[in-house]
Amino acid sequence: MIRISAADTIDVRFPTSQQLDGSDAMNPDPDYSVAYLTLSTDAGDDLVGAGFVFTIGRGNDLAAAAVQTVADLIVGESVEELLSDLGATYRRFVHDSQLRWLGPEKGVIHMAIGAVVNALWDLKAKRAGLPLWQLVSSMTPAEIVDLVDFRYLSDALTPGEALEILERAEPGRADRTAHLLAHGYPAYTTTPGWLGYSDEKMLRLAREAVADGFTQLKLKVGGNLEDDIRRLALARAELGPSIKIAVDANQRWDVPEAIAWVRELQPYDLAWIEEPTSPDDLVGHATIRKALGSTPVATGEHIANRVMFKQLLQLGAIDVMQIDAARVAGVNENIANLLLAAKFGVRVCPHAGGVGLCEAVQHLSMIDYVAVSGTTENRYLEFVDHLHEHFVDPVRIVDGHYVAPTAPGAGTEMTADSLVHYRHDGRYGHGGD
């Protein structure tokens, strides 16, 4: 029997605050970091499962300790048993009653479960010789339904309804897979829009983005209203009416302030307003969306779990669901989120950037297209052009589209060099017996 022989979590930090890459109204000086997990086996084939929690610096050691705590639960266990029923494996982590108290289903412990779940998916995909998106897209609708934890969802989505959604998409899977392999998945870019950039740098990067084939880009807002208006006016004048411009406030406002501020920006034709207020304020998002009328409301990168997404949909609070690969409890919970979005007819435009979030979340959008919603209409995957070189299989963008990855795995494995070079102080973990 092949076993998980070791789980090693490393605290990896990049000094991004020095360049103001990633600067926004709430996060002036992020140091992009990952609590990075490697699951090894005694199969003798050198395949490892990689997963991570993404943070922005301080506290990354806490995330690493939490990942190690969860991963330790499976060291020594049968790889076959863990991977053959990843629905059960995931639910076992989330339902551990003592660990659950630390959330429940939110924050450090929940993200840590996500890292372990994603590492198991990475291992499963590598062992199957498939990229994650193709692995999941080759499962039957019933097998996919079984990945989900329907606890707390049944008033909005039942297993039967999920099965119907997946069965409806089944006939077109082969065509859409071929389309993805030929054309990729549409992307938008946030690279030009960081708050710490000068107008000149922003405009130069925006021009370059359009030249590179992007049809939507995103600017950070919420620091200072006059600056926001000036930057938006400059960008709109430069790009013309056909390029979409989304704006992102990173939770900066209270509800009344969000409504008043965004009204001042609406003349520049916003593709969406992202994170106008606290991610916990579901009712607030509904109020803002109603008040703003035509401007779509987007959130999700800090939405803690599927129960919160469910309510955003029930309340009619969002037009765009922005799933994140490393915030919830991994691939399994994000499949629940995709199914919820499909049920409510809301488009999914994932959050990415950070460290490895592009590499990880592209698989989820492709699963959504092939096996769930069956469409890319008005959907865009976020792209930010930094730190990709630290991954074994970095994302590739061609003509404003993510090229569908073909390498086996979930895209989450980092290069050995990067792990050595950017390892922070602490190290957690130990081998199995």
Add this chain to the structure above:
Amino acid sequence: MIRISAADTIDVRFPTSQQLDGSDAMNPDPDYSVAYLTLSTDAGDDLVGAGFVFTIGRGNDLAAAAVQTVADLIVGESVEELLSDLGATYRRFVHDSQLRWLGPEKGVIHMAIGAVVNALWDLKAKRAGLPLWQLVSSMTPAEIVDLVDFRYLSDALTPGEALEILERAEPGRADRTAHLLAHGYPAYTTTPGWLGYSDEKMLRLAREAVADGFTQLKLKVGGNLEDDIRRLALARAELGPSIKIAVDANQRWDVPEAIAWVRELQPYDLAWIEEPTSPDDLVGHATIRKALGSTPVATGEHIANRVMFKQLLQLGAIDVMQIDAARVAGVNENIANLLLAAKFGVRVCPHAGGVGLCEAVQHLSMIDYVAVSGTTENRYLEFVDHLHEHFVDPVRIVDGHYVAPTAPGAGTEMTADSLVHYRHDGRYGHGGD
């Protein structure tokens, strides 16, 4: 200048799972634990500030590491500066952008901030020679308003409205303080109701509770419907119609299941249904409350922060707000919660039990009575009779009432013997320079 000279966090665990004390439908075998913080100063007066995160076992080491991370931020700093503006001190922790990413404002990092904030309040109260409830109740309304973080609250509660609430209560403060000192604060007991107890043990403890002066008790439900009906019928027959019986499902159900299950229990006249579903499911609580009609809905012990409480109130989802001393970011955020409850006219019946939760939360109910809502009408503080002996100033119950504590501090300090005896493996922390 007096400084914080050291912050030491200890992982303390009690093997409560051996007795099934604390067993419920979601938590079959809790080992009640605290990540316990001591803040020392160089004042030479032996006064320490104590605070803690409460957990139920596994992962308590993660809570301890998080507490230490937050506490390390203030080692070496001026005690006077930290304590003279505890509003600013608290907001500094919550607004740290890098640590915030780990929540935001939820889970391990948020509870850790709560432990540090509560330890600072304990130190401040000891230095003032007052119990915490009297210290806060002696502050001016404007000073109390300044303790709150109004971010994300202004659509429901403005600083001006908070000031009005506090000013309205100000004239009666002296009378209510005298009343508390003479009569205490009404309590209810959960001691008889754990799911792991036999019918005989439950009934014996219920009889004893009534003999001890309690007029409300609480039973755990949600494991098995037939068992719930039998236990409730037995309890109601034993206690008669005048004793209030609340029931607590500890998040066991989905929304439709909660409605169906509680309808079967309604004939036994429920004082409230507590935690019928996920604490994150604000919309679900509103749906359940509407469907159940006359049975009050209660939740709060796992509500992550004031933004979530705000929405429960905006949605009309609860009749009873159950604040917890160690779930949110400490005394400051709970004062926001008390003000929100007062604004919306909802009664506050805190969650307690665990380790030290009774000792800590009694102060908040007394602050509510003296300085905020000005009433104890239909309000009860939870009481569970275990583990009090580990605290320097354990709660005292007389005739079904919490005796108002008069010892200086926040009630959070544990005995040196208990800390030595129940210390778990790990130890975090180090002195300042």
